[in-house]
Amino acid sequence: MNDYYNSSAMDLPYYWQILKTVFKKNYKKSIFMALLVGGLTFLYSLTLESQYRATTLLHVAPKSTAVFNLRELFLDRRDPAFQSTQIGIMRSRVLLANVVERLELDKSPYFSGTKVSVLSKLKQKVGLGGSKPSAENRKRLIAYTLRNKIDIDSAKDSYLMTISLDLPDPQLAADITNALAAEYIESVESNQRKSTEASEEWLLNRLAVVNADLKQAEFELQEFKEREDIIGSSRQNDGMASQEVDMISSRLLEAKQKRLASAALYQQIVATEKGKGDLQGINAIQNDLIVQSIRKELLELESRRGELTQRYGSEHRRMIEVNSQIAAANENLQRQTERVVLAIKSEYELAKESEAFLTSSLGASTNKVQSLGRKQFDLLGLEQNVRTQRDVYQAFLTRLNESRATGVSVNENVRIVDPAGKPLQPLASKAPLLVVLLSVLSGLLGLFIGLLRELFDNTISNDDDVDKTLGTISLGSVPLIDDIPDEADPDIAYNYFGNHLVSQFSECIRTVRSSLMVSSIDETKRRILVTSTVPGEGKTSMAISLAMAFGQVQKTLLIDCDLRRPSLDGLLDSTPFNRRRVGLSDLCLGTASPSECIHSLPITGLHVIMAGTVNPNPQELFCSTKFSEVLDKLSEVYDVIVIDSPPSGGLSDAMLLSTYVDQIAYVIKANSTPVTKIRAAIQSMLKSGAPITGAVLNQVPLLDSSFSYYYGRGYYAESLQYDAKDAGPELNQGT
Known part of the structure; x- marks a missing residue:
């Protein structure tokens, strides 16, 4: 189980180990898949025919009537929309159907179906081939095939386009591309x-309609003139009144503009006189030439007075002369300012009077023109309608004459530049690249599937999963015993440790034993409970193997507390006891003595207490004081007591038994039990x-790289296997 989603830190060694595990588990399958796919691809490539490519070069440009095309001169030479449209036309079903008809491709061996592939023959034998299509449908299928095979492309920054086709028949490929180019040119001309x-x-239809409208407009104009006794045109009858109105309107506009311009200056002067400003700040006064001259003179006098002040006193003759000149200049400036102000006011009043006079004159002239009635206006509208209809009629007539004179114009910008010839050399085969590519992809796909299975596996697969997912330490991992036949007696697994003392399995059991001993190194007596989440995880085999391992170093007793489904009765075929023999339940009830219930296994020196008589309610037995007293008495005799309990998931037997023990070894079957069940239990x-x-991770596949990675037993286990072969059966059996 790779429950790395619960971890906030990035454990790169752990993820690297996942990849190594996936590779070691799946590399053989991936290699086999790669070889299989590569072989099938290679065999398929042998059935493929050599392909010849024929290419026809076309010049396709839009028809332009302009002498100088600014787009072509300064912008992109091509119109992408035009190129895409022409490619779509060349690939259209109509043009391809015409090519099929022109070349009679339905009679060609390549398209007629005379060459039947192996897959087609197989479909016909199975009955999936279907009925033979009609001639028309066959032509449509050929056109569809051509559409998928033909490649049409346009060169960058040019009007050149290529039509390419790959076929086993070189001459047929050239004929098809040339025929398609010819059909395209004919379609453009058509x-x-x-x-x-x-x-x-x-144009003819519109010309008839416009001619009728023109005649109707002329008739209405002539009828109006006769009814109103009008001679001549509206221009001749406009008279002096209209000219007078135009003249007065023009002069009134000028008067308004002049009045508005002087009004602004007038308002500034009025505001200044009310004490809201200085007259010298008005632009009209500042721009007056006389005012500017006086101000310039004042500046010179002020500068001169500043120089004289540094030399003479205020009573000096020269200082008195300069001051009198400055006073005279200020008086002149004041008088000139008053004259400019008076001129602005006079100009404003004159502009108002002129505007009022012209306004009254315009009203009088307008009334005079309106008194002439609506005749001139109605006449003007009718004349304008006749001119408009005559212009439209003339435009349509000119366009029609031009069309008849020029006839059908041929677009010379669409032509075949280089027709396709018969290809001499076939295309380079891509079969080797295809074989390698598909082989690599299939191999990577196999590894990827293995990675997905590993990532989404909701089980425990290695010791690191135990630490990260369950939050408990790992006592060790025990490999899956792969040298036991499937049809063998399951009791053989119970004695595997005793019969194979020099093996990787036995070494792992001793590692679990060492972990339990180190966890309580100061204790001389220990009671160990072995349980699991669900049945079938190998807890009984683990309890027996651990008991045998402890029996090698300490006096050990194995008790079968799984009173619901006793498993230790058939520990050895040679044992003289079975389920009918007395055991734990009889000992607790006092119906049997300890010597009758305790049995010794040959060779191993291990003592065993069976479940005994079937008890319908084991929980009452485990809660009794007699059971506690029996365990206490047995602990006085034995150094280690290993208890095989029922699974903890769904039953409370293991929970009750846990109150009598010092240690619990929780057995988990690798890649089997869901994490949610284990965690809950x-x-x-x-x-x-x-x-x-x-926890003890049981039945770990030997191919799992984490097995050797976390415990470093890969090479050591191999050496143990070689030592076991050299030692012979006597060493393995412990004799």
Whole structure:
């Protein structure tokens, strides 16, 4: 299980180990898949025919009537929309159908179906081939095939376009590309011809309508003149009144502009006289030439007085003379300012009187023109309508004459530049690249599938998963025993440790034993409970193997507390006891003595207490004081007591038994039990105060790289296997 989503830190070694595990588990399958796909691709490539590419070069440019095209001179030479449109026309079903008809491709061996592929023959035999298509449908299928095979491209920054086709028949490929180019040119000319004819017909129809409108307008104009006794045109009858109105309107506009210009100056002067400003700040006064001259003179006098002040006193003759000149200049400036102000006021009053006079004159002239009635206006409207209709009629007539004179114009910008010839050399085969590419992709796909299975696996697969996911330490991992036949007696697994003392499995069991001993190194007596989450995780085999391992160094007793489904009765075929023999339940009930219930296994020196008589309610037995007293008495005799309990998931037997032990070895089957069930069972036991020492990961596949990575037993296990072969059966059996 790779429950790395619960971890906030990035554990790169852990993820690297996942990749190594996935590779070691799946590299053989991936290599096989790569070889299989590569072989099939290679065999398929042998059936493919050599392809010849024929290419026809076309010049396709839009028809332009302008002598100088600014777009072509200063912007992009091509119109992308035009190029895309022409490519779509060349790939149209109509043009391809015409090519099929022109070359009679339905009779060609390549397209007629005379060459039947192996897949087609297989479909016909299976009955999936279907009925033979009709001649028309066959032509449509050929056109569809051509559409998928033909490649049309346009060169960058040019009007050149290429039509390419790859076929096993070189001459046929050249004929098809040339025929498609010819059909395209003919379609362009045909469309132009139809467009010209449709345009001429439309011009004739519109010309008849416009001619009728012109005659109607002329009739209405003549009828109005006769009814109103009007001679001549509206221009001749306009008279002096209209000219007078125009003249007065023009002069009134000038008077308004002049009045508005002087009004602004007048308002400034009025505001200044009311004490809201200085007359010298008005632009008209500042721009007066005389005022500017006086101000210039004042500046010179002030500068001269400043120089004389540094030399003479205020009573000096020269200082008196300069001061009198400055006073005279200020008086002149004041008088000139008053004259300018008076001139601005006079100009404003004159502009107002002129505007009022022209306004009254315009009203009188307008009334005079209106008194002439609506005759001139109605006449003007009728004359304008006649001129408009005559211009429209003349425009349509000119366009029609031009169309008839020029006829159908041929677009010379669409032509074949380089027709396709028969290709001499086939295209380079891509079969080797395809074989390598598909082989690599299929191999990577196999590894990727293995990675997904590893990432989304909701089980425990290595010791690191135990630490990260369950929050408990790992006592060790025990490999899956792969040298036991599937049809063998399951009791053989119980004695595997005793029969194979020099093996990787036995070494791992001793590692678990060492972990339990180190966790309580100061204790001389220990009671160890072995349980799991669900049945089938190998807890009984683990309890037996651990008991045998402890029996090698300490006096050990194995108790079968799984009273619901006893498993230790058939520990050895040679044992003289079975389920009918007395055991734990009989000992607790007092119906049997310890010597009758305790049995010794040959060779191993291990003592075992069976489940005994079937008890319908084991929980009452485990809660009794007699059971506690029996365990206490047995602890006085034995150094280690290993208890095989029922699974903790769904039953409370293991939780009750946990109150009598010092250590709990929780067995987890690798890649089997869901994490949610394991976590719930462990948390339930922890809440009740169970002394869970750690977890033992059981039945770990030997191919799992994490097995050797976390414990470093890869090379050592191999050396153990070689030593076991050299030692012979006597060493393995412990004799």
